[in-house]
Amino acid sequence: MDRDTPETIGALPVARTVAALRRRIDAWRRAGESVVLVPTMGALHAGHLALVAHGRALASRCVASIFVNPSQFAPQEDFSRYPRDEAGDAAKLAGARCDLLYAPDAAQMYPGGFSTTVTVGAVAEGLCGRFRPGHFAGVATVVAKLLLQSGADIACFGEKDYQQLQVIRRVARDLDIPVRIEGVPTVREPDGLALSSRNLYLSPPEREAAPALQRVLAATALDIGRGAEIAQALAAGRAALARAGFARLDYLEACDAETLAPLARADRPGRLLAAAWLGRTRLIDNLPLPPRAA
Amino acid sequence: MDRDTPETIGALPVARTVAALRRRIDAWRRAGESVVLVPTMGALHAGHLALVAHGRALASRCVASIFVNPSQFAPQEDFSRYPRDEAGDAAKLAGARCDLLYAPDAAQMYPGGFSTTVTVGAVAEGLCGRFRPGHFAGVATVVAKLLLQSGADIACFGEKDYQQLQVIRRVARDLDIPVRIEGVPTVREPDGLALSSRNLYLSPPEREAAPALQRVLAATALDIGRGAEIAQALAAGRAALARAGFARLDYLEACDAETLAPLARADRPGRLLAAAWLGRTRLIDNLPLPPRAA
Numbered sequence: 001m002d003r004d005t006p007e008t009i010g011a012l013p014v015a016r017t018v019a020a021l022r023r024r025i026d027a028w029r030r031a032g033e034s035v036v037l038v039p040t041m042g043a044l045h046a047g048h049l050a051l052v053a054h055g056r057a058l059a060s061r062c063v064a065s066i067f068v069n070p071s072q073f074a075p076q077e078d079f080s081r082y083p084r085d086e087a088g089d090a091a092k093l094a095g096a097r098c099d100l101l102y103a104p105d106a107a108q109m110y111p112g113g114f115s116t117t118v119t120v121g122a123v124a125e126g127l128c129g130r131f132r133p134g135h136f137a138g139v140a141t142v143v144a145k146l147l148l149q150s151g152a153d154i155a156c157f158g159e160k161d162y163q164q165l166q167v168i169r170r171v172a173r174d175l176d177i178p179v180r181i182e183g184v185p186t187v188r189e190p191d192g193l194a195l196s197s198r199n200l201y202l203s204p205p206e207r208e209a210a211p212a213l214q215r216v217l218a219a220t221a222l223d224i225g226r227g228a229e230i231a232q233a234l235a236a237g238r239a240a241l242a243r244a245g246f247a248r249l250d251y252l253e254a255c256d257a258e259t260l261a262p263l264a265r266a267d268r269p270g271r272l273l274a275a276a277w278l279g280r281t282r283l284i285d286n287l288p289l290p291p292r293a294a
Numbered sequence: 295m296d297r298d299t300p301e302t303i304g305a306l307p308v309a310r311t312v313a314a315l316r317r318r319i320d321a322w323r324r325a326g327e328s329v330v331l332v333p334t335m336g337a338l339h340a341g342h343l344a345l346v347a348h349g350r351a352l353a354s355r356c357v358a359s360i361f362v363n364p365s366q367f368a369p370q371e372d373f374s375r376y377p378r379d380e381a382g383d384a385a386k387l388a389g390a391r392c393d394l395l396y397a398p399d400a401a402q403m404y405p406g407g408f409s410t411t412v413t414v415g416a417v418a419e420g421l422c423g424r425f426r427p428g429h430f431a432g433v434a435t436v437v438a439k440l441l442l443q444s445g446a447d448i449a450c451f452g453e454k455d456y457q458q459l460q461v462i463r464r465v466a467r468d469l470d471i472p473v474r475i476e477g478v479p480t481v482r483e484p485d486g487l488a489l490s491s492r493n494l495y496l497s498p499p500e501r502e503a504a505p506a507l508q509r510v511l512a513a514t515a516l517d518i519g520r521g522a523e524i525a526q527a528l529a530a531g532r533a534a535l536a537r538a539g540f541a542r543l544d545y546l547e548a549c550d551a552e553t554l555a556p557l558a559r560a561d562r563p564g565r566l567l568a569a570a571w572l573g574r575t576r577l578i579d580n581l582p583l584p585p586r587a588a
Contacts, residue, residue, distance in 0.1 A: 118412055145468075174408050
């Protein structure tokens with residue numbers, strides 16, 4: 001079989017190469033259709049499927065990509081143990097009426113001689129950028145490639161990875177990639193825990209402790225909305241996370257909602273963001289800061 | 295007048311904004327036309343017009359851009375004195391049957407908050423990359439933007455800036471920009487001097503000395519083609535440049551024609567490249583290494 005010919009997994013067509021992806025999308029273009037891309041690293045959950053549903057409402061064709069991008073993991077991070085389940089993912093995407101899975105391998109994305117990096121300034125430097133060196137350069141580079149490989153009109157990303165979303169908005173705008181970036185609200189478990197493929201790593205007691213991250217964010221946002229000093233509200237939030245079992249806190253910060261510059265006063269749209277550890281698992285979450293009471 | 299509405303200079307339509315550029319190009323696309331882009335920094339000479347002529351033979355519409363890109367000049371370099379002559383350039387482009395001039399200003403290319411950089415690895419690190427820190431990141435970033443702003447099918451660059459051409463090939467391939475990069479042979483004065491906007495800086499005695507750069511490159515390439523050891527041929531070439539009045543030599547190197555890795559033996563396609571100074575003016579030039587005699 002020609003490696004560029006789409007195969008299928010169950011009902012879902014799959015493209016393994018840029019050429020196969022473009023051939024399929026070009027045919028849609030000739031028929032006047034619009035295309036939305038949902039980039040993922042697989043291990044799909046209801047949060048990813050919300051991206052597909054959101055995308056389907058905005059374009060006539062929906063492509064999901066699955067690529068566990070090695071360049072966005074630091075050497076000591078969880079690249080090798082990151083969960084992978086292509087058959088299960090394909091069934092979920094078919095059920096969500098996704099039209100095509102794009103699942104390239106690393107040799108397709110980074111052939112021999114590859115040596116280009118897309119880096120982003122201020123918005124990528126704080127928060128996770130301080131704790132995951134190289135992470136956002138890896139994200140910016142692979143997302144630029146996926147956007148340009150697909151030529152999608154629209155691409156959907158979850159607000160769960162809020163800094164990533166702002167970094168991608170910056171890259172698309174700065175490089176003039178002709179795409180609209182859509183942020184989609186975080187999907188949560190009934191107890192408030194943000195859905196994440198990494199939740200699979202949590203032991204039962206860790207899973208029980210995990211929703212505290214969202215509860216502390218919500219309480220801190222409420223404090224700030226009611227007029228508390230941001231620095232004091234953050235200090236209280238950090239203490240509450242430690243009490244809830246998060247033995248290691250990377251950050252809990254209030255930031256400008258677009259630039260992610262630290263926010264000293266709640267005088268413009270803000271976002272509260274946190275990254276904290278339960279055992280070996282690093283969880284992140286974020287919430288909007290409500291407009292300050294007058 | 296709407297700033298996005300193309301104006302004209304003489305007979306040549308001009309777009310000052312991305313929106314105006316895309317509106318014009320979208321109309322061509324709807325009519326089934328193909329588009330070639332010729333990116334320049336203006337101060338056009340016959341070398342640029344050869345790019346336009348080459349491009350016109352490959353696509354039905356030709357867009358030339360003029361943008362003196364501040365981010366590819368180091369602080370002590372010649373950004374402020376780089377020659378600018380938009381009216382003269384527009385007349386030359388109209389005469390060469392270019393269809394559109396794209397002439398954005400710096401605020402259009404780098405609006406507030408801009409913070410993305412495209413960097414390229416090995417191919418950008420030697421040669422001019424050692425002497426002009428940040429230069430190729432500036433080039434890679436602005437060229438990625440111009441390619442994505444225009445959505446051109448083909449873009450033409452001169453072989454005169456050979457390392458730049460290989461860097462741009464690398465960026466387009468690595469980021470999956472859907473464009474074909476065309477290298478166009480260097481245009482020379484009758485005495486062999488490669489055309490360059492910077493030749494305008496040369497005093498009359500410097501102008502008289504300048505063709506030695508090409509003559510030494512040709513003699514060195516011939517030596518290597520005849521079987522001379524590369525290291526010895528380069529040493530002789532460096533001495534000849536000093537004798538010819540190039541008081542300062544940045545480099546004279548033999549490199550792999552694609553990767554620009556230093557070439558110890560002429561066992562694959564190679565390129566001979568030089569950068570040398572006459573007074574305050576830095577000249578560059580390059581030639582292919584002929585296949586080695588058996």
